[in-house]
Amino acid sequence: MHFLNLRARPHLLLAIVIALPTLAAGLLVSCSSLDRMVIAPPAVEGATFVGNKACFQCHSNYTRVFAASPHARLHFEGSNVPEMTGCESCHGPGSRHVQAGGGRGRFIVNPGKDPAACFGCHMETHAQFNLPQHHPLPEGKMNCVQCHDPHGMNIMKPAHGLAMARQNETCSQCHREQSRPFVYEHEALREGCTVCHSPHGSINAKMLVQRDNNLCLKCHAQNQGPTPGLGTGHIFIGKEDHTAHLRLGTCWSAGCHTAVHGSNVHPHQFY
Numbered sequence: 001m002h003f004l005n006l007r008a009r010p011h012l013l014l015a016i017v018i019a020l021p022t023l024a025a026g027l028l029v030s031c032s033s034l035d036r037m038v039i040a041p042p043a044v045e046g047a048t049f050v051g052n053k054a055c056f057q058c059h060s061n062y063t064r065v066f067a068a069s070p071h072a073r074l075h076f077e078g079s080n081v082p083e084m085t086g087c088e089s090c091h092g093p094g095s096r097h098v099q100a101g102g103g104r105g106r107f108i109v110n111p112g113k114d115p116a117a118c119f120g121c122h123m124e125t126h127a128q129f130n131l132p133q134h135h136p137l138p139e140g141k142m143n144c145v146q147c148h149d150p151h152g153m154n155i156m157k158p159a160h161g162l163a164m165a166r167q168n169e170t171c172s173q174c175h176r177e178q179s180r181p182f183v184y185e186h187e188a189l190r191e192g193c194t195v196c197h198s199p200h201g202s203i204n205a206k207m208l209v210q211r212d213n214n215l216c217l218k219c220h221a222q223n224q225g226p227t228p229g230l231g232t233g234h235i236f237i238g239k240e241d242h243t244a245h246l247r248l249g250t251c252w253s254a255g256c257h258t259a260v261h262g263s264n265v266h267p268h269q270f271y
Contacts, residue, residue, distance in 0.1 A: 041076060041085075042092040042109040042117045049079035050094045055087045058102050063087075068153035090117050090150065112145040125200050134201035146173070147199070168193055182262025186269055188219060189261065216251045 052072065056063045066072050072086040079085045079093075088094050096107035111117035115137055119126035129138050136142055144150070147170045149159040158170050171193045172179035179189070188195050196215060197207045204211040210218075223236045234243045248254035257269040265271065 040120070041089045042111075042120070044092040044094075044096060044107055044109065047093040047096040047107060049076070049081045049085050049088055050098055051079075051081040052084050052087050054094060054098055059087075062151040065153060066151045069151055070155060071150055092117075111150070112143050115144050118144045118150075128198070128200035128202075131201035131203055133203065133205060133207045135199070135207075171199075178261040180262075182259075183264045184267045184269065185262045186260060212250050213246065216257075 052063070052066070066086070069086070071090065072084060074086040074089040075084050076089065079088070090109070090111050092109040094108060097103075100106050109117055128134065137144070145159065147158055148155050149157055152159065156170075158173065168179050168189060175193075179193075193199070195218075196209060198204075198209050199207070202208060208215060217237075220237050222242075224234070234241055235246060236242065245254065245256060248256075251257045252260045259266075259269040259271045263269045263271065
């Protein structure tokens with residue numbers, strides 16, 4: 001076995017000696033920066049934490065399934081309450097609300113009216129809503145609860161959901177025309193609307209994940225090569241020669257596959 005002789009290679013030894021402190025400093029900074037990540041619950045002036053159990057008696061319609069929710073497992077170390085404080089992580093400390101005998105909006109935060117409580121933890125989502133194309137949540141025309149059930153075991157599903165495919169259930173509440181049954185369905189809808197659309201925000205029109213033919217080519221393979229009787233350079237998508245069509249623009253805006261969500265007249269998504 002060959003062992004590296006560092007004494008015979010002084011330049012390598014010097015490089016290692018210089019690199020070790022740099023590496024150690026980098027690890028120290030990266031670890032310490034994680035400790036600075038502090039997420040605070042919404043503030044309610046003069047209120048203290050009381051724990052989830054204080055909410056159960058009045059809010060049984062939510063708390064009966066809340067234990068299975070990821071939000072229920074949240075706990076703030078400074079709450080001085082031994083049990084979980086998941087309810088108060090979104091609604092703020094509840095002592096004044098309890099002392100007042102409850103009441104809608106009395107000494108309590110309602111994230112359904114102000115998304116700030118959600119954005120405190122979901123910072124990446126907050127950034128997406130600042131993109132040019134987004135659902136009108138920052139403008140106050142929507143709220144997070146319309147698409148997500150914060151109390152249920154599946155927070156990606158809206159509360160009191162429809163009896164439809166889970167992937168499109170959230171979107172179909174508002175976009176009924178696009179999610180209705182079609183004679184010739186677009187199979188992509190089986191995977192869910194988010195295959196093509198970024199639900200919180202996008203730089204592309206209609207919140208598409210990509211703005212051009214590349215969106216369709218994620219599923220519809222494009223083949224290029226020599227074709228008998230046609231020569232070289234022809235582009236096929238499926239069994240159809242698309243060489244001339246691709247010059248006209250994107251698949252749905254070039255006057256071809258305009259019925260992108262499904263068609264009642266043609267299997268190739270034509271109107």
